[in-house]
Amino acid sequence: MQPEGLLIVISAPSGAGKTTLCRGLTQRFPALQESISYTTRKPRAGEQDGVDYHFVSESVFRHMVAEHAFIEWAEVHGNLYGTALATIEAARQKGVDILLDIDCQGARSLKQRGVDGLFVFVVPPSMAELRHRLESRSSDTSEVIERRIVRATEEIRESRWYDYIVINDRLDEAQDLLAAIVTAARATTGRMLARVGKMFDI
Amino acid sequence: MQPEGLLIVISAPSGAGKTTLCRGLTQRFPALQESISYTTRKPRAGEQDGVDYHFVSESVFRHMVAEHAFIEWAEVHGNLYGTALATIEAARQKGVDILLDIDCQGARSLKQRGVDGLFVFVVPPSMAELRHRLESRSSDTSEVIERRIVRATEEIRESRWYDYIVINDRLDEAQDLLAAIVTAARATTGRMLARVGKMFDI
Numbered sequence: 001m002q003p004e005g006l007l008i009v010i011s012a013p014s015g016a017g018k019t020t021l022c023r024g025l026t027q028r029f030p031a032l033q034e035s036i037s038y039t040t041r042k043p044r045a046g047e048q049d050g051v052d053y054h055f056v057s058e059s060v061f062r063h064m065v066a067e068h069a070f071i072e073w074a075e076v077h078g079n080l081y082g083t084a085l086a087t088i089e090a091a092r093q094k095g096v097d098i099l100l101d102i103d104c105q106g107a108r109s110l111k112q113r114g115v116d117g118l119f120v121f122v123v124p125p126s127m128a129e130l131r132h133r134l135e136s137r138s139s140d141t142s143e144v145i146e147r148r149i150v151r152a153t154e155e156i157r158e159s160r161w162y163d164y165i166v167i168n169d170r171l172d173e174a175q176d177l178l179a180a181i182v183t184a185a186r187a188t189t190g191r192m193l194a195r196v197g198k199m200f201d202i
Numbered sequence: 203m204q205p206e207g208l209l210i211v212i213s214a215p216s217g218a219g220k221t222t223l224c225r226g227l228t229q230r231f232p233a234l235q236e237s238i239s240y241t242t243r244k245p246r247a248g249e250q251d252g253v254d255y256h257f258v259s260e261s262v263f264r265h266m267v268a269e270h271a272f273i274e275w276a277e278v279h280g281n282l283y284g285t286a287l288a289t290i291e292a293a294r295q296k297g298v299d300i301l302l303d304i305d306c307q308g309a310r311s312l313k314q315r316g317v318d319g320l321f322v323f324v325v326p327p328s329m330a331e332l333r334h335r336l337e338s339r340s341s342d343t344s345e346v347i348e349r350r351i352v353r354a355t356e357e358i359r360e361s362r363w364y365d366y367i368v369i370n371d372r373l374d375e376a377q378d379l380l381a382a383i384v385t386a387a388r389a390t391t392g393r394m395l396a397r398v399g400k401m402f403d404i
Contacts, residue, residue, distance in 0.1 A: 121391075123398060156402050164386065165394035167401075180385035184366065187379055189323075192367035196325060199369075200358050 003191040005092035007115065008032070008182060009100045011107045012122035013152035015134040017168040021122060022101050024175045029182060035088055035100040038064065041079035054087070071113075072106030085113065097182075104158040111161065118185045120178065121162040125169035127152070205393040207294035209317065210234070210384060211302045213309045214324035215354035217336040219370040223324060224303050226377045231384060237290055237302040240266065243281035256289065273315075274308035287315065299384075306360040313363065320387045322380065323364040327371035329354070 008025075012018035026032050038054045040061050049055045056064075061080045065073060073082030083106065088098050100117075102110075110117060124130040130152055134145045159165050164181050168174040185191075196202075210227075214220035228234050240256045242263050251257045258266075263282045267275060275284030285308065290300050302319075304312075312319060326332040332354055336347045361367050366383050370376040387393075398404075 123402070125401075127402060153402060153404060156398065157404050159398060160391060160395055162391050164389045165391050165398055166389060167394075167398075177385060177389055180382035181389065183379060183382035184386035187366045187368060187383065189362065189364050189367050192369075193362055196358065196361060196367055196369075199327075200325070200329060200355060202355060202359050 002095040003194065004116075005094070005096040005098060006182070006185055007088060007092060007098050007100060007110075007117035008185075009102060009107050009110060009117045009119045010122060011102060011104050011120075011155070011158070011162070012168075013124070013130065013155045014148045015130050015137075015152070016122045016124045017133075017171065017174070018101060018122050020171065021166075021168065021174060021178055022099060024171075025178055025182065026099060028175075028179050029097065032097045032099050032182075033091060035083060035098050038070070038073075038082045038084055038087075039079060041081075054084075071109045072102060085110070085115070104155050107162075108158070118164070118181065119162040120164045120166060120181060121156075121159040122166045122168050122174070123156055123159065124152075125167055129169075204297040205396065206318075207296070207298040207300055208384065208387055209290060209294060209300050209302060209312075209319035210387075211304060211309050211312060211319045211321045212324065213304060213306050213322075213357070213360070213364070214370075215326070215332065215357045216350045217332050217339075217354070218324045218326045219335075219373065219376070220303060220324050222373065223368075223370065223376060223380055224301060226373075227380055227384065228301060230377075230381050231299065234299045234301050234384075235293060237285060237300050237304075240272070240275075240284045240286055240289075241281060243283075256286075273311045274304060287312070287317065306357050310360070310363075320366070320383065321364040322366045322368060322383060323358075323361040324368045324370050324376070325358055325361065326354075327369055331371075 010018055010022060026034060036054060038056055038061060040056060040058045043055050058080065061082065064070060064084065069084045069086060070082035071085050073080060083102065091098055107119060111119065131149060134140060134148055166174050166177050212220055212224060228236060238256060240258055240263060242258060242260045245251065245257050260282065263284065266272060266286065271286045271288060272284035273287050275282060285304065293300050309321060313321065333351060336342060336350055368376050368379050
């Protein structure tokens, strides 16, 4: 009777504040689980298989790539990281809501596979503010910042096919809006109908 | 650049608590306007034309009926009351969000005319609770209550084509959910895209 868990897909250009918003969302909805990635990296002290990551060998990972198991995957510092659709769907079938922080390309791949998700795009309040935020980080060279800004414009163009657009101007307001989007999504008729049918024997 | 106002259409069986929820919603969103009905009733002291009602003559009203101007209309104690689509659309075009408390038949008429609205159906937590609420009002005879209960089941069947279903068990939770639905609806990509396009010159 329990409906399938929601899949909340969040994308944003670098510097829009997506990581902070996602952290706030999981604090507000403790039952919401962040999607667990596969990696060929060795577990660090305290990391648990199936909790922090699914730790696999490179041959298993490559096999999964060949079988199109990943929505997206990448090599970072010699290690492979990937997001597998099957693990997300398995969790959803148990009624678990999943949060997936993913770039536009990965999100588009999900959309193209017809995955029923709640696609949310986060934008900064302006390009000037994005630049300011990226410069305040002070960890990036000006060249990297310029590249991120060019990329941001390209990414924001992708927002047109998402379900919702959240402008992250004031963090608390953006956080409230994101929470409202998740709350509302839980009450759509598609999710409620079986329950209502049972409640009223109709 | 401002998007069209939302049209929030709320239906519920008698006793589900719709009136209280609608009142709470307009308190929370002061810019939200309740749809103004047409009536042939004479204005009471303090009532303003175009604010409380559109006061019209019976011949004007009948003319509007003939021209299918009303989504719904009814005769109550010898006076005619009707909801006109054109007045709702005129308000929306000015960016005003409209709340329309209307029965399933009227809502269905809107849906069939292809009106872009947010259709929300409110249900009681159970038939037993609905009966309890109707009996506590003590204003209705048991015959009237039975009729309302039979009607409620028929109406709840209509919930299947609404966008959202809100179970009004704890009033504060239902109120929060309704507010979240309205908040989320304001951030859909369809409503945000023009603004985002202008913000980022894309």
